[in-house]
Amino acid sequence: MLTVEKLKEWGADTGEAMARCLNNEGFYLMLVGKEMADPNFEKLDTAVRSGDLEAGFEAAHSLKGVLMNLALTPLSRSVVTITELLRNRQVPEGGFDALLEEIARRKKELNGLNQ
Amino acid sequence: MADTDARKRQVLIVEDEFVNREILKAILSPEYEVFCAETGTEALRILREQAGRLSQVLLDLNLPDMNGLEILRTIRSDLDLSRIPVIVLTSDTDSEVESLNSGAGDFIPKPYPRPEIILARVRRSIELNENRDLIRGTERDNLTGLYNREYFFRYAEQYDAYHPGEAEDAVVVDVSHFRMINERFGWVYGDRVLQRIGTALSAEVKDNGGIVCRREADTFQMYCPHRTDYEAMAERIAEAAGGDGKGRVRIRIGVYPEADRGIPMERRFDRAKSAADTIRSSFSENVAKYDKDLLEKEIFAARLMDDFHEAIEKHQFVVYFQPKVAIQEEPARVCGAEALVRWKHPELGMVSPGVFVPLFENNGLVRKLDNYVWREAAAQIRRWKDEFGRAVPVSINVSRVDMQDPELEETLRRLVEDNGLDFGDLHLEVTESAYTQDSEMIIRVVERLREQGFKIEMDDFGSGYSSLNMITQLPIDALKLDMMFIRNAFRENGNTGMLKVTLDISRYLNVPMIAEGVETEEQMLTMKELGCDIVQGYYFAKPMPAEEFSKYLK
Numbered sequence: 001m002l003t004v005e006k007l008k009e010w011g012a013d014t015g016e017a018m019a020r021c022l023n024n025e026g027f028y029l030m031l032v033g034k035e036m037a038d039p040n041f042e043k044l045d046t047a048v049r050s051g052d053l054e055a056g057f058e059a060a061h062s063l064k065g066v067l068m069n070l071a072l073t074p075l076s077r078s079v080v081t082i083t084e085l086l087r088n089r090q091v092p093e094g095g096f097d098a099l100l101e102e103i104a105r106r107k108k109e110l111n112g113l114n115q
Numbered sequence: 116m117a118d119t120d121a122r123k124r125q126v127l128i129v130e131d132e133f134v135n136r137e138i139l140k141a142i143l144s145p146e147y148e149v150f151c152a153e154t155g156t157e158a159l160r161i162l163r164e165q166a167g168r169l170s171q172v173l174l175d176l177n178l179p180d181m182n183g184l185e186i187l188r189t190i191r192s193d194l195d196l197s198r199i200p201v202i203v204l205t206s207d208t209d210s211e212v213e214s215l216n217s218g219a220g221d222f223i224p225k226p227y228p229r230p231e232i233i234l235a236r237v238r239r240s241i242e243l244n245e246n247r248d249l250i251r252g253t254e255r256d257n258l259t260g261l262y263n264r265e266y267f268f269r270y271a272e273q274y275d276a277y278h279p280g281e282a283e284d285a286v287v288v289d290v291s292h293f294r295m296i297n298e299r300f301g302w303v304y305g306d307r308v309l310q311r312i313g314t315a316l317s318a319e320v321k322d323n324g325g326i327v328c329r330r331e332a333d334t335f336q337m338y339c340p341h342r343t344d345y346e347a348m349a350e351r352i353a354e355a356a357g358g359d360g361k362g363r364v365r366i367r368i369g370v371y372p373e374a375d376r377g378i379p380m381e382r383r384f385d386r387a388k389s390a391a392d393t394i395r396s397s398f399s400e401n402v403a404k405y406d407k408d409l410l411e412k413e414i415f416a417a418r419l420m421d422d423f424h425e426a427i428e429k430h431q432f433v434v435y436f437q438p439k440v441a442i443q444e445e446p447a448r449v450c451g452a453e454a455l456v457r458w459k460h461p462e463l464g465m466v467s468p469g470v471f472v473p474l475f476e477n478n479g480l481v482r483k484l485d486n487y488v489w490r491e492a493a494a495q496i497r498r499w500k501d502e503f504g505r506a507v508p509v510s511i512n513v514s515r516v517d518m519q520d521p522e523l524e525e526t527l528r529r530l531v532e533d534n535g536l537d538f539g540d541l542h543l544e545v546t547e548s549a550y551t552q553d554s555e556m557i558i559r560v561v562e563r564l565r566e567q568g569f570k571i572e573m574d575d576f577g578s579g580y581s582s583l584n585m586i587t588q589l590p591i592d593a594l595k596l597d598m599m600f601i602r603n604a605f606r607e608n609g610n611t612g613m614l615k616v617t618l619d620i621s622r623y624l625n626v627p628m629i630a631e632g633v634e635t636e637e638q639m640l641t642m643k644e645l646g647c648d649i650v651q652g653y654y655f656a657k658p659m660p661a662e663e664f665s666k667y668l669k
Contacts, residue, residue: 020227022141031134061177065206066134068226 017071057086124170155181259313267328293333315355435658510542538568598632
């Protein structure tokens with residue numbers, strides 16, 4: 001089961017996020033649970049891999065706002081990076097693969113906290 | 116819940132991301148009634164439904180179906196929505212500037228700051244906007260949305276301050292006979308006409324600069340950099356005002372060009388209004404300018420009005436008498452006189468009644484003047500009775516304003532009694548136009564006066580618009596033909612056909628005809644031949660003071 005402690009241990013800035021959620025633990029955890037199922041993760045991955053950087057940017061940009069509001073820092077850090085690259089249509093050395101994998105790995109970690 | 120919500124202000128959150136939306140909703144819900152929209156389309160729908168009640172919109176810029184800036188621009192350009200303040204939600208610093216430029220009042224960054232900060236920003240935005248609404252409510256005219264008169268003057272002063280050295284025109288825009296538009300097409304239509312004029316005037320200052328307001332009722336004001344296209348402007352506004360073409364709207368513009376900044380703002384517009392009033396009854400002129408001549412005229416008028424009371428007290432108004440001559444008798448005989456007022460002003464000399472009577476008609480002084488003339492005339496009839504042993508009936512003018520005086524009958528009765536006259540000695544001249552403008556009331560009063568024994572003469576007959584049918588029913592004892600009939604009949608190529616018609620009418624009504632303005636022998640002889648009973652005019656005598664009239668009688 002997902003808990004605030006687990007999220008904090010994972011690296012989320014739970015203090016900041018809890019304040020935003022009016023210190024309502026249940027509310028915060030509900031939102032995080034909801035975000036785990038955010039279709040934008042899938043969209044980002046598919047769009048970037050198929051070279052549609054614009055669609056990729058839109059998905060990344062949406063994810064960025066939400067992840068930062070929930071202060072899911074380990075995941076938002078790489079989403080912020082990819083958002084800025086995509087905004088400028090800038091392909092990093094070696095392509096987006098490393099970043100996409102990092103995001104997938106962090107997402108998996110997050111999902112794992114729900115066990 | 117419903118009770119508390121009813122008292123809460125309404126806030127609309129436009130945000131497609133569930134998490135972001137829910138956080139804002141949780142923060143704002145304790146204080147506001149919160150509506151949420153996930154798409155731009157949904158947002159616009161709620162905006163339209165709740166337009167009058169929404170206090171705040173929180174708007175995300177990245178929506179699935181449209182850009183948030185589009186919604187922002189729609190809100191700003193829609194009359195019903197533009198008063199609602201918008202706070203933009205954004206995680207990009209670039210968008211902040213763009214959204215502020217597009218009319219957002221503030222922005223909230225993502226990630227969101229602490230809830231207290233969000234609440235404080237929303238509260239402040241609503242408060243600022245409500246204060247602005249309050250100011251707008253007091254400074255704007257409800258119907259047209261233009262400034263009202265008071266605020267307009269303040270803003271015009273500011274306009275001066277921001278435009279030093281520039282020449283400004285004070286302009287008054289009037290609708291001619293607006294009352295008739297209301298009468299013919301109803302108030303609702305009249306209001307629409309005023310709204311259309313308001314919109315047209317706003318357009319006039321949009322490109323060329325200046326400010327406009329609704330001065331009152333159907334009068335507008337404009338303060339703008341000096342321009343010369345007022346004729347065209349009058350046309351443009353008239354066309355816009357006519358809108359759906361029910362009836363032509365005539366616009367009258369009074370301009371005080373390059374207004375003197377040394378005189379108070381309100382006076383500058385009074386001058387423009389004076390100019391507009393000079394063409395009140397003209398159908399050919401749309402624009403009048405305030406200039407030196409008008410200023411002098413106004414100063415002269417103001418002086419006459421100031422001097423009025425003293426003139427009454429000091430008997431500066433002198434009553435002249437013009438003989439009425441019965442021409443069918445042999446020899447022709449003076450059968451009466453008309454009392455006419457002159458003003459012997461101690462400094463200005465003789466002032467013509469054509470100058471001062473219209474002035475006094477506008478402000479009620481005319482009633483006082485008429486009363487004065489009646490008293491003088493009645494006293495004179497008494498003196499002639501004593502001097503000649505017979506009455507010389509005198510006609511006096513009774514205006515429409517006098518007719519409204521509830522004391523009228525009593526005043527006239529006392530005049531007769533105090534001077535020991537017969538009621539038939541005083542003839543009362545009532546103009547034809549008075550009969551047609553306020554028929555029922557005038558006819559009632561005239562009937563009562565006739566019952567008392569006064570003789571009633573219809574003055575200026577033929578210059579008004581009474582129908583023949585109506586004339587036959589009016590209580591009158593004589594018709595007094597408007598002098599234009601004589602002038603027209605005897606000018607070059609004129610003919611006397613119309614004179615014959617009017618004389619036929621008098622015969623049909625069985626009342627004598629009195630012709631005014633008979634100046635030549637030819638005119639007199641023709642009138643005699645046509646059967647006119649009585650004439651008045653320079654051919655026999657000019658109006659003259661009482662002493663001269665006495666000599667004339669002898």
